[in-house]
Amino acid sequence: MRVCVLCRRKTVVMPVGGGIVANTYGLAAGLLFRGIRLVQCPTSFLNAHDAAASSQKQAINHTGYKNIVGLYHVPTMALIDTSFYETLGVTELKAGLGELTKNAALFGGQHYELIKKTTMTKGVALSGDDLVEATYIGLGAKDMLLAIDPKEKHLALLFEYGHTVGHALELTQGVRTSHGEGVTIGMLAASYISNKMGIMGDADREAHDALVLALDPQIEIPKRDITEEVLDKVMHDNKRGYLPEREGFCPFILNQRIGEMHAPNKFYLEYVPVPLVREAIIYVVDRMRRAMAAGGLAKAAESESAMSRASTQEKELDLVIGKTAAHVNAFRPAQPIHLAASNLAKAA
Ligand SMILES: NC(=O)c1ccc[n+]([C@@H]2O[C@H](COP(=O)([O-])OP(=O)(O)OC[C@H]3O[C@@H](n4cnc5c(N)ncnc54)[C@H](O)[C@@H]3O)[C@@H](O)[C@H]2O)c1
Numbered sequence: 001m002r003v004c005v006l007c008r009r010k011t012v013v014m015p016v017g018g019g020i021v022a023n024t025y026g027l028a029a030g031l032l033f034r035g036i037r038l039v040q041c042p043t044s045f046l047n048a049h050d051a052a053a054s055s056q057k058q059a060i061n062h063t064g065y066k067n068i069v070g071l072y073h074v075p076t077m078a079l080i081d082t083s084f085y086e087t088l089g090v091t092e093l094k095a096g097l098g099e100l101t102k103n104a105a106l107f108g109g110q111h112y113e114l115i116k117k118t119t120m121t122k123g124v125a126l127s128g129d130d131l132v133e134a135t136y137i138g139l140g141a142k143d144m145l146l147a148i149d150p151k152e153k154h155l156a157l158l159f160e161y162g163h164t165v166g167h168a169l170e171l172t173q174g175v176r177t178s179h180g181e182g183v184t185i186g187m188l189a190a191s192y193i194s195n196k197m198g199i200m201g202d203a204d205r206e207a208h209d210a211l212v213l214a215l216d217p218q219i220e221i222p223k224r225d226i227t228e229e230v231l232d233k234v235m236h237d238n239k240r241g242y243l244p245e246r247e248g249f250c251p252f253i254l255n256q257r258i259g260e261m262h263a264p265n266k267f268y269l270e271y272v273p274v275p276l277v278r279e280a281i282i283y284v285v286d287r288m289r290r291a292m293a294a295g296g297l298a299k300a301a302e303s304e305s306a307m308s309r310a311s312t313q314e315k316e317l318d319l320v321i322g323k324t325a326a327h328v329n330a331f332r333p334a335q336p337i338h339l340a341a342s343n344l345a346k347a348a
């Protein structure tokens with residue numbers, strides 16, 4: 001009510017902050033007088049390249065579900081100054097890099113090269129120039145698809161890759177992760193599903209997951225079993241309704257390999273059986289729990305591969321021992337020879 005008294009049709013709403021501020025005030029600007037001018041001033045890395053400047057989507061979460069109250073409202077202008085990034089913490093940097101990690105999987109090319117020379121080479125220790133370049137490349141990705149699909153209803157739904165499980169985790173009670181890191185954890189669930197459905201091969205999955213490993217997303221997961229809670233959020237995902245509802249299935253955006261998306265229809269949505277979605281949630285939650293206990297995804301992967309190397313060596317050793325035993329058995333005489341001390345003495 002107070003807002004209505006303070007605002008006029010000519011008022012300009014200018015949110016200065018992260019994506020949540022941008023979306024909340026973007027929604028208000030879209031509602032007031034059926035839409036007044038909105039000038040976005042993003043201060044977080046994620047908001048600058050992925051939300052405020054490019055997107056028309058303005059929404060807030062409600063009743064525990066993501067972005068379900070919202071509208072489309074085009075910003076009149078966006079002012080991006082990357083010097084705001086100077087005060088960002090590692091979590092906020094990883095959040096922004098998370099969406100760029102997703103773009104690398106979606107588009108390959110320069111988006112993959114960016115991740116190769118940033119997180120895959122030097123983690124999050126990025127220079128100011130790196131961040132300026134990353135912001136441009138991220139904005140370029142959005143422009144590329146929004147020019148064709150500004151309301152993100154078909155082609156640009158691709159930007160939702162990794163978001164189905166990512167959003168669900170983000171909104172589960174007791175889970176703490178940034179939006180962008182949650183998206184990359186969601187990518188691990190998507191590649192698990194894609195691999196199980198025969199859409200993504202093993203080597204391609206490894207290359208895809210390496211993008212996420214390099215970011216080393218952080219997450220806090222409560223001790224209780226959260227599978228059904230996460231699944232419930234997935235079942236209410238905002239990508240429902242594009243395809244005809246199919247009982248027992250959930251729509252998912254899936255990747256085939258880096259730079260190549262699975263395209264079963266113009267929405268890029270594949271029906272995934274709910275039991276497989278549940279399996280993917282269990283897999284990703286368990287993997288992230290182990291990763292957090294081991295000090296990160298990359299460290300956990302290293303120690304797991306060392307363990308699997310050791311078990312391969314053990315198996316190889318078993319095989320050698322087995323072969324030796326088989327060899328010995330093959331030449332074993334039917335009657336055992338007793339090398340008793342007396343026989344030895346005789347032989348001598
Ligand atoms: N509309 C869209 O198309 C779109 C796209 C992507 C993400 N989003 C939304 O954006 C949100 C994520 O945005 P976010 O990552 O900016 O999160 P956020 O808004 O929660 O900000 C993250 C944190 O960074 C702080 N912060 C912002 N700027 C800072 C600065 N310069 N220095 C220090 N701290 C700073 C904020 O106060 C906050 O604590 C999600 O809710 C997501 O749904 C919307």
Ligand SMILES: [Zn+2]
Binds near residue numbers: 099163179183
């Ligand atoms: Zn996002």
